[in-house]
Amino acid sequence: MKKSTAAISKSLYSLFDLPTIDLIDRVGAMVSQESQSHYTKKDYLRPSSRDSHSRSKKCVTSAARAKIVRWLYDIVDYFELERSTVAMAMSYADRFVSTPAGRTSRKDITSFQLICLACLFLSTKTIDTTHLDVDLLVKASIGCYDRQEILGAEKQVLEALNWRVCDVTSACLSNHLLGLLIKVVPMDSLTLESLVDFTKFQIELSVAEYDTSVLRRPSTVALAAVLNSMELLDFTSGEKGIFHRVVQSMGLSFSSRVRETSHLLNEVFDRQSEDMASRMSALDISYRSVDTSRTPLSLRTKKSALKCEPSPTCVDKAPLSLIRTSRRSTSAR
DSSP states (O other), X not given: OOOOOTTSOHHHHHHHTSOHHHHHHHHHHXXXXXXXGGGOOOOTTSOOTTTTTTXXXXXXXXXXXXXXHHHHHHHHHHTTOOTXXXXXXXXXXXXXXXXXXXXXXXXOHHHHHHHHHHHHHHHHHHTOSSOOOHHHHHHHTTTSSOHHHHHHHHHHHHHHXXXXXXXXXXXXXXXXXXXXXXXXXXXXXXXXXXXXXXXXXXXXXXXXXXXXXXXXXHHHHHHHHHHHHHHHTTOOHHHHHHHHHHHHHTTOOOOHHHHHHHHHHHHHHHHHHHHHHHHHXXXXXXXXXXXXXXXXXXOOOOOOSSOOOOOSSSOXXXXXXXXXXXXXXXXXX
């Protein structure tokens, strides 16, 4: 394997260097795990007969959930953490609110956001190499939640999930599927980088979508994203056939559900691309006439697949530049 480039992390190259049999075993284990009852998620936004008369404007919606995901992406981007921590965090959060213990959080967006923030704190400890101090999350939430609330929510999540925090995510599965693809289909470094980038972009977008993140299995989303990337990069029918046979040998199928998910990811991609273009245009206009004394949030441009939006419950006032300075000062001690 060629040396790492800026487009592909060293850890991902290390994954690609694993023997084929190891990649197959890992994919098989993850597919088996995602079907286990304690790792599945319920359609918690679907109103039940018990909830139908008690729903209010404070209840969680798919749109509010998407805004929270964008907010979490902004936090990890600003602190230069792995973006995959957001996928893991939302997996924890979605599983939690699928349990009886999470029923209250389903009905109150402020409580749900606290759970998501606590799950981000937890996921940085389980999959990221950098630990994020809880006090920084307090500042990132603009004081909406104190450290005891975040730590208490983390404990509540862990107990509800019975400490099962080795979730299978579409991000992890897609990386392993890409590792298998490059074993059986030779490609140059530029094609590999494009393949990784487009697949990663789709996966990151899918986390904010309730349909792709909660209602579909990670393996379905991962496979659909890789297939879309192969289609975009004009892989030949022969190359696609080779990959199909490898995938089917592991028990995965190119079902109607996978094809449907491929179309859905394309729709999400098109919608987000148009939305980002219109926002960037509006942002460019607003920067020319903005009154900086009335604009509290000053963020650097980040390589974000999802444009940051204000949190649904916290006002958009976080002085994140001060938070970043605080983090560096703490690390220097």
